[in-house]
Amino acid sequence: xxxxxxxxxxxxxxxxxxxxxxxxxxxxxxxxxxxxxxxxxxxxxxxxxxxxxxxxxxxxxxxxxxxxxxxxxxxxxxxxxxxxxxxxxxxxxxxxxxxxxxxxxxxxxxxxxxxxxxxxxxxxxxxxxxxxxxxxxxxxxxxxxxxxxxxxxxxxxxxxxxxxxxxxxxxxxxxxxxxxxxxxxxxxxxxxxxxxxxxxxxxxxxxxxxxxxxxxxxxxxxxxxxxxxxxxxxxxxxxxxxxxxxxxxxxxxxxxxxxxxxxxxxxxxxxxxxxxxxxxxxxxxxxxxxxxxxxxxxxxxxxxxxxxxxxxxxxxxxxxxxxxxxxxxxxxxxxxxxxxxxxxxxxxxxxxxxxxxxxxxxxxxxxxxxxxxxxxxxxxxxxxxxxxxxxxxxxxxxxxxxxxxxxxxxxxxxxxx
Amino acid sequence: xxxxxxxxxxxxxxxxxxxxxxxxxxxxxxxxxxxxxxxxxxxxxxxxxxxxxxxxxxxxxxxxxxxxxxxxxxxxxxxxxxxxxxxxxxxxxxxxxxxxxxxxxxxxxxxxxxxxxxxxxxxxxxxxxxxxxxxxxxxxxxxxxxxxxxxxxxxxxxxxxxxxxxxxxxxxxxxxxxxxxxxxxxxxxxxxxxxxxxxxxxxxxxxxxxxxxxxxxxxxxxxxxxxxxxxxxxxxxxxxxxxxxxxxxxxxxxxxxxxxxxxxxxxxxxxxxxxxxxxxxxxxxxxxxxxxxxxxxxxxxxxxxxxxxxxxxxxxxxxxxxxxxxxxxxxxxxxxxxxxxxxxxxxxxxxxxxxxxxxxxxxxxxxxxxxxxxxxxxxxxxxxxxxxxxxxxxxxxxxxxxxxxxxxxxxxxxxxx
Numbered sequence: 001x002x003x004x005x006x007x008x009x010x011x012x013x014x015x016x017x018x019x020x021x022x023x024x025x026x027x028x029x030x031x032x033x034x035x036x037x038x039x040x041x042x043x044x045x046x047x048x049x050x051x052x053x054x055x056x057x058x059x060x061x062x063x064x065x066x067x068x069x070x071x072x073x074x075x076x077x078x079x080x081x082x083x084x085x086x087x088x089x090x091x092x093x094x095x096x097x098x099x100x101x102x103x104x105x106x107x108x109x110x111x112x113x114x115x116x117x118x119x120x121x122x123x124x125x126x127x128x129x130x131x132x133x134x135x136x137x138x139x140x141x142x143x144x145x146x147x148x149x150x151x152x153x154x155x156x157x158x159x160x161x162x163x164x165x166x167x168x169x170x171x172x173x174x175x176x177x178x179x180x181x182x183x184x185x186x187x188x189x190x191x192x193x194x195x196x197x198x199x200x201x202x203x204x205x206x207x208x209x210x211x212x213x214x215x216x217x218x219x220x221x222x223x224x225x226x227x228x229x230x231x232x233x234x235x236x237x238x239x240x241x242x243x244x245x246x247x248x249x250x251x252x253x254x255x256x257x258x259x260x261x262x263x264x265x266x267x268x269x270x271x272x273x274x275x276x277x278x279x280x281x282x283x284x285x286x287x288x289x290x291x292x293x294x295x296x297x298x299x300x301x302x303x304x305x306x307x308x309x310x311x312x313x314x315x316x317x318x319x320x321x322x323x324x325x326x327x328x329x330x331x332x333x334x335x336x337x338x339x340x341x342x343x344x345x346x347x348x349x350x351x352x353x354x355x356x357x358x359x360x361x362x363x364x365x366x367x368x369x370x371x372x373x374x375x376x377x378x379x380x381x382x383x384x385x386x387x388x389x390x391x392x393x394x395x396x397x398x399x400x401x402x403x404x405x406x407x408x409x410x411x412x413x414x415x416x417x
Numbered sequence: 418x419x420x421x422x423x424x425x426x427x428x429x430x431x432x433x434x435x436x437x438x439x440x441x442x443x444x445x446x447x448x449x450x451x452x453x454x455x456x457x458x459x460x461x462x463x464x465x466x467x468x469x470x471x472x473x474x475x476x477x478x479x480x481x482x483x484x485x486x487x488x489x490x491x492x493x494x495x496x497x498x499x500x501x502x503x504x505x506x507x508x509x510x511x512x513x514x515x516x517x518x519x520x521x522x523x524x525x526x527x528x529x530x531x532x533x534x535x536x537x538x539x540x541x542x543x544x545x546x547x548x549x550x551x552x553x554x555x556x557x558x559x560x561x562x563x564x565x566x567x568x569x570x571x572x573x574x575x576x577x578x579x580x581x582x583x584x585x586x587x588x589x590x591x592x593x594x595x596x597x598x599x600x601x602x603x604x605x606x607x608x609x610x611x612x613x614x615x616x617x618x619x620x621x622x623x624x625x626x627x628x629x630x631x632x633x634x635x636x637x638x639x640x641x642x643x644x645x646x647x648x649x650x651x652x653x654x655x656x657x658x659x660x661x662x663x664x665x666x667x668x669x670x671x672x673x674x675x676x677x678x679x680x681x682x683x684x685x686x687x688x689x690x691x692x693x694x695x696x697x698x699x700x701x702x703x704x705x706x707x708x709x710x711x712x713x714x715x716x717x718x719x720x721x722x723x724x725x726x727x728x729x730x731x732x733x734x735x736x737x738x739x740x741x742x743x744x745x746x747x748x749x750x751x752x753x754x755x756x757x758x759x760x761x762x763x764x765x766x767x768x769x770x771x772x773x774x775x776x777x778x779x780x781x782x783x784x785x786x787x788x789x790x791x792x793x794x795x796x797x798x799x800x801x802x803x804x805x806x807x808x809x810x811x812x813x814x815x816x817x818x819x820x821x822x823x824x825x826x827x828x829x830x831x832x833x834x
Contacts, residue, residue, distance in 0.1 A: 344761025
């Protein structure tokens with residue numbers, strides 16, 4: 001436990017946590033079309049080529065490219081259209097030399113053709129005739145072999161690895177799997193994240209508050225962030241500031257779930273109690289206590305076995321910012337995602353100076369507005385750690401570790417939040 | 418219908434659609450802690466002040482600032498600690514001149530105190546004594562009136578509008594509501610979005626494909642995007658390329674749902690049929706057919722009554738990009754959101770030249786990689802419109818309308834996708 005009570009830079013602290021998360025949750029098989037946001041638990045290979053047949057990318061005529069060689073507006077090629085390939089059917093037209101077949105975008109190309117000429121570069125001779133009767137066309141452009149044709153396997157070849165294990169599935173990934181007829185997929189369990197509020201002053205949101213009491217909101221803001229990262233929030237209620245009660249509740253929550261988040265309270269004594277509880281839950285226990293960041297310096301990060309345990313500061317802004325910093329990547333890692341999805345960022349021009357301290361990474365709630373010179377970011381005022389600074393914000397301005405502040409007019413990175 | 422067959426720039430096209438969406442869906446009341454991602458259907462005001470009582474922001478001693486006036490290391494002030502304010506309880510200690518009370522972070526401040534001095538700036542005289550016995554402290558710093566104290570209403574004043582109508586709720590917003598005891602909230606219905614695939618060549622994903630046949634994937638990729646925007650996808654299956662069948666199915670889908678999305682097929686004839694169907698569904702019908710963008714030029718955008726109807730190109734990449742461009746903002750607008758949430762963007766250095774055409778907005782699938790010089794964006798190769806170009810991509814590079822292309826080494830905007 002060498003890092004205990006060291007205040008680590010946030011990136012190092014996160015890396016330390018993640019390297020202790022060595023166990024990926026088991027897999028379960030679910031329908032592919034319900035897999036958005038889930039994580040593959042094994043690599044998936046293509047059971048067939050895609051496309052499975054040669055397809056036209058244009059409305060036009062399938063032909064042998066040699067038959068339109070040198071064709072131009074002034075010297076068109078003349079071809080005989082001997083049939084049509086209907087959509088969704090085999091292209092069973094046999095083209096001889098000088099023959100063509102009408103094809104639609106996405107339709108199959110006859111074996112005997114090697115290119116498609118767009119309908120816009122042709123003209124039918126003699127106008128419309130009876131259906132299914134051969135007719136002649138003039139072709140005004142030459143085409144290369146393979147032009148306007150999707151080849152078999154051009155999207156995916158048979159047997160190719162289409163997705164690695166640990167891949168966070170998006171709508172296009174579901175589409176890619178379904179195109180190959182892969183209608184079910186093995187994904188990691190959704191991590192169950194136990195959420196516990198502590199504090200003698202905390203009451204449930206549906207309670208009236210007496211003097212000195214506040215309502216529990218951290219359980220619900222954290223639950224929202226858990227769900228956004230693909231976890232299942234499990235509410236464990238409000239535990240009084242009592243070592244034995246907290247230890248008992250924490251041990252039970254941890255044994256039934258994959259991760260534990262405690263709102264560690266605001267005072268030094270409650271935080272110390274949380275540290276002791278995590279230490280007693282099992283090895284390795286507390287990995288670090290304190291992160292060089294504001295808000296959220298007194299965050300406690302630990303693991304018990306390979307299950308992450310977080311002790312978040314009690315104030316609501318710190319709790320959310322710190323969960324975003326440690327909890328969200330942990331939930332992805334439990335599912336086997338090596339690199340969490342990139343955050344939504346925007347660049348904006350800072351409306352006023354922001355003071356900070358070098359050696360500390362600050363996150364300042366900010367409002368974004370479209371202005372004449374581009375996006376404008378204005379810090380949201382108010383004493384730090386008030387929940388409405390986040391309610392009134394569109395994102396967080398990051399003041400990097402090595403900067404003593406930011407200047408009005410600078411372009412800054414704003415993390416959408 | 419003056420815009421019909423005009424190819425509009427994407428921003429103008431989207432504005433045209435949104436200005437026709439004049440009806441906001443009705444509201445329903447749901448538990449606040451389940452409201453993440455929903456949209457408020459009316460403004461919400463604070464039923465009480467937050468905080469409801471004066472709170473300490475530090476572990477320390479509540480006192481009268483005047484009693485520590487001028488205190489310093491060399492000339493400390495001496496105060497008598499006559500009690501402690503327990504967490505979650507009223508501060509019923511009465512401070513006389515020269516008195517102080519022990520308070521914890523988040524605890525209530527006695528009426529008779531006007532500031533808090535941090536415990537780190539004090540020292541207890543004579544060490545620990547029995548619990549509940551008064552003791553003396555030295556105070557080494559003066560404090561201003563109000564220092565380390567959160568005033569009543571400093572986060573929110575009673576009666577203040579805390580959220581407007583049409584606000585997309587995030588975890589912090591749930592927290593802000595619950596802090597005030599607002600445990601239920603009126604939100605717009607989740608829009609029901611009917612999704613219909615068309616094409617004689619299209620079969621369900623669980624079917625074997627014969628020659629010329631492909632599996633329906635657009636229904637599922639679009640469903641994923643619908644859900645991400647807060648809508649409820651309603652699968653309407655695969656409709657054959659038959660005008661009457663399509664019209665009947667579309668009319669039924671539209672009457673049972675709040676929005677209709679058709680995969681309009683790939684060939685000119687299927688697209689024309691979709692246009693005719695939308696025209697016959699009701700007024701105003703087709704608003705525009707064609708957007709100055711690639712992929713996705715032949716997109717059809719319409720409204721029937723105030724319900725949006727989209728005819729998406731049949732190829733899967735165009736369908737997704739165009740749904741993102743029109744469908745996602747429409748779903749937000751139906752719920753009353755004036756400005757959809759800002760997209761996740763990153764800035765990256767382009768790995769190679771990209772050709773485009775001025776007057777057209779292009780979206781190029783790209784892979785992102787961390788490189789020595791920052792984030793690097795590399796276009797994903799492959800004929801356009803193959804689903805695996807999107808599967809293999811992390812985002813889309815936008816080539817703005819007025820640019821003829823982008824140069825290797827340029828910093829470009831990549832929309833996470």
